[in-house]
Amino acid sequence: MSESTLREAIVRFGRSLFERGLTFGSSGNISARVDDGWLMTPTSVALDRLDPARLSKLGSDGQHLSGDQPTKEAFLHLAMYLERAGAQAVVHLHSTYSVAVSCLANVDPADVLPPVTAYYVMRVGSLPLVPYHPPGDRALAEAVRRLAGRHHAVLLANHGPVVAGDSLEAAVAAIEELEETAKLFLLLRQEKTRWLTAEQVAEVRRRYPPK
Ligand SMILES: [Zn+2]
Numbered sequence: 001m002s003e004s005t006l007r008e009a010i011v012r013f014g015r016s017l018f019e020r021g022l023t024f025g026s027s028g029n030i031s032a033r034v035d036d037g038w039l040m041t042p043t044s045v046a047l048d049r050l051d052p053a054r055l056s057k058l059g060s061d062g063q064h065l066s067g068d069q070p071t072k073e074a075f076l077h078l079a080m081y082l083e084r085a086g087a088q089a090v091v092h093l094h095s096t097y098s099v100a101v102s103c104l105a106n107v108d109p110a111d112v113l114p115p116v117t118a119y120y121v122m123r124v125g126s127l128p129l130v131p132y133h134p135p136g137d138r139a140l141a142e143a144v145r146r147l148a149g150r151h152h153a154v155l156l157a158n159h160g161p162v163v164a165g166d167s168l169e170a171a172v173a174a175i176e177e178l179e180e181t182a183k184l185f186l187l188l189r190q191e192k193t194r195w196l197t198a199e200q201v202a203e204v205r206r207r208y209p210p211k
Contacts, residue, residue, distance in 0.1 A: 003034050003035075003039070004052070006032050006034065006039060006168070007039060007052035007053075007055055008052055009032075009168050010030050010032060010039060010041065010050065010052070010055060010168065011050040011051070011052050011055075013030060013091075013168060013172050014028075014030055014041060014047035014048065014050045015047065015048045015050070016172075017030075017047055017091075017093065017172070018046060018047040018048035019048060021096075022093055022095045022175075022176070022179060023047055023093045023094060023095060024094070025046065026043075026044050026045055026046050027093070027094040028041075028047050028091075028092060028093045028094060028095075029041045029047075029071040029073050029074075029077070029091075029092050030047070030089070030090075030091050030092075030168075031074070031077040031081075031089065031090045031091075032088060032089040032090075032168050033081065033087070033088050033089065034057075036059065036060060037057060037058045037059040037060045037065065038057070038058045038077070038078075038081070039055050039056070039057055039058075040055065040056045040057075040058060040070040040071060040074055040077060041055065041056070041070075041071055042054060042055065042056050042067065042068035042069060042070060042071065043068070043069050043070060043071050043072050045068070053067075054067050054068045055067050055068075056068055056069065056070035056071070056074075058070060058074065058078075062074070062078050072135070072136060073092055075138065075140075075141040076090075076092055076140070076141065076144055076156075076162050077090040077092070077162075078141070079141040079142075079144040079145045079148060080144065080148045080152075080162060080164045081164075082145060082148075083145050083148035083149040084148055084149070084152065084164050086166055087152070087164035087165065087166065088165065088166050088167050088168065088170075088171075089164065089165050089167060089168040089170070089171040089172075090162065090163065090164045090165075090171060091162075091163050091165075091171045091172055091175045092160065092161065092162045092163075093160055093161060093175055093179070094159070094160040095160060095161065095175070095179045095182075096179075097179055097180075097182035097183040097186060098155065098160055098161045098178055098179050098182045099158075099159065099160050100182065100186060101113065101155065101182040101185060101186065102129065102155050102156060102157050102158055102159060102160060102161075103157070103158050107129065109128065109129040109131075110126075110128055110129075111126045111127055111128060112127045112128070112129050112155050113127050113178075113181055113182065113185055114185065114193075114195040114196075115195050115196040115200070115201045116181050116184050116185060116188075116195060116196070117181070117184075117196070118196065118200075118204045119177055120177055120178075120181040121196065121201050121204045121205065121208075122204060122208045123170075123173060123174040123177040123178075124153045124163075124174055124177055124178050124181065125151075125152075125153070125205075125210050126151060126153075127151070127153050127154065127155050127161075127178065128147050128151055128154055128155070129154075129155050129156075129157055130143045130144055130147065130154050130155065130156045130157060131143060131157055132156075132157040132158050132159070133156075140156070144156075144162065148164070152164045152165065152174070153174060153175075153178060161175055161178050161179075163175040163178065
């Protein structure tokens with residue numbers, strides 16, 4: 001995909017995520033890999049107001065090359081890319097249900113959500129919780145890096161999800177699946193439920209091996 005097509009795609013997905021209430025205010029950010037670095041959504045701009053020509057461009061060592069100043073959460077994206085050579089895009093949202101789950105006590109920090117559906121297993125798989133850090137704390141990048149090699153999706157405690165994909169479409173689809181699964185989990189948490197069994201999860205993974 002050419003850089004200009006990718007710029008248009010980031011703007012289109014940003015608007016779509018914003019208009020469907022998956023992010024709000026100037027929260028949430030999107031990045032994608034290009035030949036000579038990364039495109040990233042700028043700081044302090046709502047995702048429905050992105051301008052393809054003003055997206056931030058970062059060089060291969062993470063320095064700002066052109067466009068507006070990148071999101072202050074750029075380090076989260078770079079932490080994912082540094083550990084995942086195949087990652088082509090990263091999306092981070094403050095999507096309501098995922099944030100709600102990120103605040104729950106008594107979840108398994110190694111894998112926060114149960115296997116609610118096969119689609120969740122296919123698109124997200126497992127979801128470790130990254131301990132809480134204040135905004136902008138660089139220790140958060142280290143904490144993400146420690147998990148990113150083994151997980152393309154992580155949940156930042158009291159903050160929100162960060163999801164990488166082998167395409168921009170895949171990263172967006174995965175974070176949407178995560179958000180809907182978080183919603184289902186909260187709807188069902190007080191009910192007697194049948195999550196997928198370990199055997200059913202293994203069968204899905206055999207048919208659709210995680211990338
Ligand atoms: Zn954030």
